[in-house]
Amino acid sequence: MFGIYLKRELGRRKKAALVIALGLALGIALVITVSSVSAGMSKAQDKVLQSLYGLGTDMTVTKAQSAPTSGSSGGPSFKFGAKSSSSTKQSSDRVMTQGGQALKSSLVTKVASQKGVENAVGALSLNVTKVDGSFTQGKAKTTTGSSSNSSSGQGQPGGGSGSSSGGGQPQVQGGGANFNVNSYSVVGVDVAHQGLGPLASMKITSGRTFTSSQTGTKVAVVSKSYAKEKKYKVGSTFKISGTKFTIIGIATPDSSESTTDLFIPLKLAQTLGDAKNEVTTIYVKATDSKQISTVKKEIQSNISGTTVTTSADLASTVSGSLSTASSLATSVGKWLSIAVLAAAFLVAALLTSSAVSRRVREFGTLKALGWPSRKVTRQVVGESMVNGLIGGALGIALGVGAAYAVTAISPKLTAQMGSTGGGGGMGGGPGGGGPGQQSTQNTLEIALTAPVSLTTIALAVGLAVAGGLIAGAMGGWRASRMRPADALRSVS
C-alpha cells in the first residue's frame, strides 16, 4: 500500500513534485559543479607547485635574502676579443647562478640530518645569457682636400656617420654590430639522487636520463619545449661557455610546462657557474607530510642564513587567473551553493508542508480509520524522500554534465609564480624566481578540469536524502499532529 499510495500521490502532484525536485536538483548540481571545479583548481595548483618543486618535495631551502653589496651585482658583462678583420663574428656566454646567491653544498648533508627530514638533495640553477653576432668596422674617410689619403682606423661603432670634429679630420662611415641575445635556464642536478629534486617531476619521452655515474660526463637532458625551439634531438650537441654537451634525453614535465630548459650534472653546472661546492636550492622530503611546519622550524632554527619554503608558502604566491578563479570557487561558489541549497531545502519543506495542509481530510480520514501517526508520517516522508532522490538524480546528472563541460572546454588559466617586489626571500625551485632580489615572474598556463569524485557524488546523494528528510520531517510533523476529528470537521 505504501508504494502504491506514494506512486499515485506523486503522479497526482506532478508539478509540485517537479518544482521540489528541480529546486533540489539545482542546488545539488551547483554543489557538484563547485566541488569539482574547486578540485580542478586544487589539482591545477598542485601541478603548478609540482612543476616548480618536483614530485615528492615537501619544502626547499635557499639562501636567505641579503641586501646587495655595492659592486657585487650589476648587469651581466660580456668580453669580446678585439680583432682587426673588417667583419668579426663574436660569441660569448654569461653564466650566472640564479638569484646570485648560493649555499654551500655541505649544507645538503646538514639539512638531511635534521629531525623529521627523510631526504635532501641539492641543485644549482643557472641563468645563461648567450650573446652572439658580429661587428663590422666602420671606415674613416677624409672629406676635405687637405688630406686625400683615407686612413683606416678604429672607427666608432655605431651609425654610418662618424663624428666630425673639424675640417680635415677623417670621418668614420659604415660599420656596426648585429647581435642576438639568448637566455635560457640550466639546472645542475644530483645525478645520484634523481628521485627527489627538479627531475623528479619530469618524464623522459625520448632517450634516457642520467646514470648515477655520470657526475662529470658532459651530457644533458633537455626539456621538450626547449628541444622543439632549438630543434634539438637525442644526440645533438650544444655548448655552454665553450663546453660541449651531448643531449641524451628529452623530458617533459608531468604537468604544466617546464621552467627549466636544460638539465646537466651538478658538478659541471658548478664549474660553469663558477660555484664550486655550491647549490642554489636544497630539495627536502619530510618523513611525515603532516609534520612539514615542524620540520621547517627545525631547519630554520638549526641552519641560519637560510629560507625554508613549503608548498603552502609557495601556493600563497600564486597569482593570475588561476588564483582569481580559485578564490571565486572557494568563496563565491561555496556560498552560492549553500544559498541555493538552503533555498531549495526551504522551498521543498514549505511545498511539502503546504501539500500536507491541503490533504487534511485525507490524513484525518486515514487516522480515523486507525492508521497510527507513524504510518501517516512515513507516507509523507516517503513521498518527500522520493522527491529528494529524483532531485538528487537530476542534480547529479546536471552537475556531472556541467563538470564534464568544464573539462571538455578546458578553459586556460594562468598562474604567475614568484615575487614581483623583490622582497620576501621566496624560495622556489629552478626557474621559480629564485631567492633574493630576482623579480622575475614565471607564468604558467594550465587547463582547468573539473574531476567529479565519488566523494562528491556521495555528498550529492547525502544532500538529496537530507533535502527529502528535511522537507518530509516538516510535512510529517504537521501530518502527525493532525487529529482524526479534522476529517469530520473539514466537511461540517
Add this chain to the structure above:
Amino acid sequence: MYRLTGVTKRYTRGKETVEALRGIDLTIEDGDQLVIQGPTGGGKSTLLQMIGGLDRPTDGSVELDGEDLARISETKLTRLRAEKIGIIFQSFNLIPTLTAQENVETALVPLGVKPAERRERAAEALRSVGLGERLGHAPAELSGGQQQRVAIARALVKKPKVLLADEPTGNLDEGTRDDIMALLEGLWHEYGLTFIMVTHDSSIARRAPRLATIKAGQITLTEQGDGQRFAQQAAGQDGGPQQAAYGQQPYVQQQYGGGQGY
C-alpha cells in the same frame, strides 16, 4: 455496549469558550440503531466524534465494552478505531488517487493484514455493495452513490463492532439516499452492528427505532419502535422478489445480486 456519562466538550476560540456538549448521559446497547438529529451547531457531530474515539471529552467518560475512550492512551485508541469502529463520512472521504479496491484496503492496513488477503477481502466487500465490476475505478470515475458505497465497503471490510455514519446521505439525491439507507439498514440488520448515524434528514430520523435530538449540547431521547425500513420501502416500490426476500437473507444479495453477502 456504549455508556456515556456526563460527557462535556468545550472548545476555546480566543477568549471565548463554547460548550458543544453539556453533561450527556447515554447508553447504547450492542446491535442498537441510534439516529442523532439536531440543528446545525447543536453538537451532534461532536457527540459522534466522542463515540468514535476521534476526539476526547473535556469531562465525563465514554465507555465502549468497559474501556474509557477518554482515558486510554492514544496508541490504544488508534488500535480500537482500527479494530472496532467503522466510519462513513458525508463527503465519502475517499483517497482520490487510489482505486475503489485500494480505498477499501486502507481500512485493513493498520490491522497488518497481508496484501493478498487485503485485496481479496476488499474485492469481496465491494462485491457485497454491488461494485464488483468497479474495483479498479478511481473515485472520480464513480457517481456519488457509488462513492458512498465504496466508503461503506471500507467501513465494513474490517468487520467492526460499531458503524458510525456522519450524514451519509447528505450529498446524495433522494433516490440514491434511499438506496444507501436501504443498504446500511440491511447491513446493520444482517451483522448485528451497533449503528449510530447523524442526520439532518427528518424522513430518515422518523424511521429510526431510537432518536436522539441534540440542541445546545443537550440530548433528548425518543423511542420510536420499529418504523418502516428503507429496505422495505425499496422492495415495495420495485415489487417482485425483493419484497419477499427482506428479512430472510442479506439485503445486499437481493438488491445487488453480488457475491456471497458480506
